[in-house]
Amino acid sequence: MASLNLGLSLSRKKNISRNAAVERKNLITVCRFSVKTLIDRSCFETIDDSAPEFLNFASILEQILSHRLKGQLTWFGYESPRSFWDYIRVACSKVPHSCICSIENMENVSSSRAKGRAWIRVALMEKRLSEYITAALRDYKTTRRFYDDGAIVLGEEANMLAGMLLGLNAIDFSFCLKGEGLDGSFPAVIDYTPYLKFTQSSDSISSDEEELRTLGSSGSESSTPENIGPPFMMDENSWYNKCKRVEQKYRLALEQKGYLEELVRLREVQLSDSVSQNKLILQRIKDIEVNHKLEKEQLEYIIVELQDQLKRFLSLGQLSADASLSQISFDPGQSQDENGKHDTSQLSEGKEETPSLLGLCGSLTSVASYKSLTSLKSSECLASPTTEMTSPGLTPS
Known part of the structure; x- marks a missing residue:
């Protein structure tokens, strides 16, 4: 009975490990296909939030980063769920010129899952998503602290993931960080229908399936899905x-x-x-x-x-001014006025020296007074002082 229980537990562990390996391979393969579809879509139009290829890629990347993520232990010993943003925030804190602080301080984004989705969009617009993933995977101690054994980020597939995301640097993304895509209440749902191809007959495989299988085997042999389809039957229908x-x-x-x-x-x-x-x-x-x-x-x-x-x-x-000056110089009345003014100025200068002369002779400011003075001087009514001095015996008549 004990051996039977031991065998059942071993078989159960094998099934769990096999399912985990299949899950890892499927996620990596689908991520590779989504990157290819994004690159093909970018050749015709700009990738934004409304593109279904981007929404599917964001869901796949969120599932990969959340694969076997440990919960956070509380004081009471309970384990609360945790988002991949908690791991990215700690592991990428040392990346130079990172967007971690700006996303952490965003006002319209409150939940941890919404911040992780905002980080995916900002990293794609900065063309640094592969750089962030590589820096986070290099911090192996932090990665072991956040993830359980069997996680994708702890396996060999993690290196393939960083290489696949490097091709997204050639795409110009345009996102709005205030849309409904950042709502953390909705879970990430992957749509597998764009990557599946069904055939009517089992004797032939379409070229799209061949391309998917070659893309799945390009990374490593471990990432190729097993038994994709039956072998080729070289008959007339296939030709x-x-x-x-x-x-x-x-x-x-x-x-x-x-x-x-x-x-x-x-x-x-x-x-x-x-x-x-x-x-x-x-x-x-x-x-x-x-x-x-x-x-x-x-x-x-x-x-x-x-x-x-x-x-x-x-x-x-100038000629008119010269003519006026010449007329003024030949005007006698003006000359008399000028002489009168000249005499007046002289008299005014000698006023202080002979004040009694002005009292005797009167004002000499006019030509009439000057003429009267000369008439009086020429008449014999006044005696000359020289004659009186020379002939004192003579008396006036």
Whole structure:
């Protein structure tokens, strides 16, 4: 009985380990397919939150980082659930110029799972998701502290994960960190339907399945799913199917060739139009330069004419001033006024020396008083002091 129980426990452990290995392989393989679909989608349009390929990739990456993640022990010994953001926040804290602090301080993101989803989007926009994953995996002590045995990040698949994510650096992502995709209340659900292909007959395998199998085996032999399909049966039906596929590829190539030729033709037409427009613009520039030159010459001629007129006006003004001065110099009344003023100034200067003379003779400021003085001087009514001194015996009449 004891041996039976031991055998059952061993078989149960083997089944658990085998299921864990299958789960790891499936997650890594599906992650590789999702990266390939993202790269193919980016060739036609920008990847944002509405792209189903990105939503599926984010769910797959969240499942990988949450695979066998340990819970957090409380004071009472209970284990509370934990998000992969708690591991990323500690393991990537030493990455230079990281976005960990900015995401930790985001106001509109409160839950730990929402912060982890925001970190995935910011790392993709920074083209540093592979760098963050590599830095976290190098911190083996922290990784062992957060994950149980059998986790993907503790196995050989972790190195493959960092290599796969390196191809996402060639894609330009555009995300909004305030959308519904950051809601931490919804779990991450993976859609496997885009990576599955069903055939009607078991004798043939489509080229898409072959591509999936080659992509699954490109990383390592351990990551390839076993027994994908039956072996090839080289019969007429298989040859016919192969010819059909080749014909479809040929038609697709022809359509792409026609599309590219039409695109080249349109570009040539646009180039010819731009060349003609460039010629017209150059001709307009030349005409404008000629007009500016003519206007400049006209303005210079006008300036010269104005200068000549100004010189003539100044010369006429000088001549009129000289003529007025000459008229003033030949005016006798003005000369008399000037002489009167001159005499007045002289008298005013000698006023302090002979004050009694002004009292006797009166004011000499006018020409009439000067004439009266001369008349009195010429008459014989007044005696000359010289005569009185020379002939004291003479008496006035």
